Amino acid sequence: MEPRRRALVVAGVALVLLVIVIGVDIAMDRTISLDLSTSNGWVTLARDPIAESERFRYTPPPTIDANGSAMFRIVVDNDYPWSFARSFVARSGATIVAEGTIEAPARGRGVAEFTVNASAIGGEPGPGGVDSPREKSGYLQIEIGDVELYANVFVRGGGG
Amino acid sequence: MTAEKGPILHLRNVIILVGILVSTIGIIYFAVEFVDRLSDWGRLASLVLLSVHFIALGLYFEGEPGGTHVTTRRGLRWLRVTSALYIIGMVAAFTAVIVFLGIDRLDPLIKLGVTMLLGLALIVGAATRFRSHGEGDEQ
Numbered sequence: 001m002e003p004r005r006r007a008l009v010v011a012g013v014a015l016v017l018l019v020i021v022i023g024v025d026i027a028m029d030r031t032i033s034l035d036l037s038t039s040n041g042w043v044t045l046a047r048d049p050i051a052e053s054e055r056f057r058y059t060p061p062p063t064i065d066a067n068g069s070a071m072f073r074i075v076v077d078n079d080y081p082w083s084f085a086r087s088f089v090a091r092s093g094a095t096i097v098a099e100g101t102i103e104a105p106a107r108g109r110g111v112a113e114f115t116v117n118a119s120a121i122g123g124e125p126g127p128g129g130v131d132s133p134r135e136k137s138g139y140l141q142i143e144i145g146d147v148e149l150y151a152n153v154f155v156r157g158g159g160g
Numbered sequence: 161m162t163a164e165k166g167p168i169l170h171l172r173n174v175i176i177l178v179g180i181l182v183s184t185i186g187i188i189y190f191a192v193e194f195v196d197r198l199s200d201w202g203r204l205a206s207l208v209l210l211s212v213h214f215i216a217l218g219l220y221f222e223g224e225p226g227g228t229h230v231t232t233r234r235g236l237r238w239l240r241v242t243s244a245l246y247i248i249g250m251v252a253a254f255t256a257v258i259v260f261l262g263i264d265r266l267d268p269l270i271k272l273g274v275t276m277l278l279g280l281a282l283i284v285g286a287a288t289r290f291r292s293h294g295e296g297d298e299q
């Protein structure tokens with residue numbers, strides 16, 4: 001095959017492989033979500049990537065007891081043919097409230113649970129008042145590798 | 161007196177250059193829209209294949225018997241289809257190296273070793289190949 005024709009074939013093959021690589025990679029995905037354990041089961045607080053239909057949907061944050069602790073979990077659904085392992089750090093403001101490692105096998109699911117004392121969750125005070133339970137809007141920031149999840153919870157109760 | 165210089169612009173090569181520009185816009189759009197949706201390895205493979213594609217096209221047009229100049233105007237004869245293709249291929253290759261060095265999962269020593277070996281291989285390989293091509297052109 002003459003060099004010019006060979007170069008054209010190489011260019012064509014590279015283009016076809018490019019389309020295949022992009023198609024296959026986009027078809028695979030990895031979803032990371034942050035769930036909170038409630039009396040109604042696990043409630044998803046944040047997810048990456050987030051569907052466009054959910055991006056601007058408002059969901060009232062769940063409420064946790066200020067005198068207790070809250071159990072959270074990070075769930076990784078890994079569609080890639082290679083395993084996933086990252087360290088994670090959970091912060092509330094400048095305070096690290098939990099840290100650990102999350103692992104997911106190839107084409108599998110990984111779960112990492114952690115518990116946070118409600119008193120460690122920082123946030124803005126709620127309306128409060130004499131006859132109303134004291135309440136504050138708490139927030140968490142979870143860093144999993146280069147993915148960041150943000151979640152809000154209401155912390156109700158505590159000193160009056 | 162016959163017009164020996166011919167047209168100032170070679171329409172065929174202009175159209176090819178427009179196609180290259182449209183492809184470049186497509187690449188930029190791809191980078192903006194899909195950079196978050198692709199995995200690190202997917203991005204790396206895409207950029208490597210893009211680089212191979214455009215450099216191979218440059219090699220194809222380099223052998224054009226009629227030349228690949230867009231214009232015959234003095235001072236602008238550097239504007240050739242092959243130049244544009246090679247530049248896009250080099251930009252894609254350069255970006256692929258940046259993406260490779262940004263992959264967190266790889267050990268930094270491995271990234272350094274692969275990058276340096278690849279650079280040396282390209283230098284030595286190109287120097288050897290074009291030297292033998294230069295000898296062949298004399299025939």
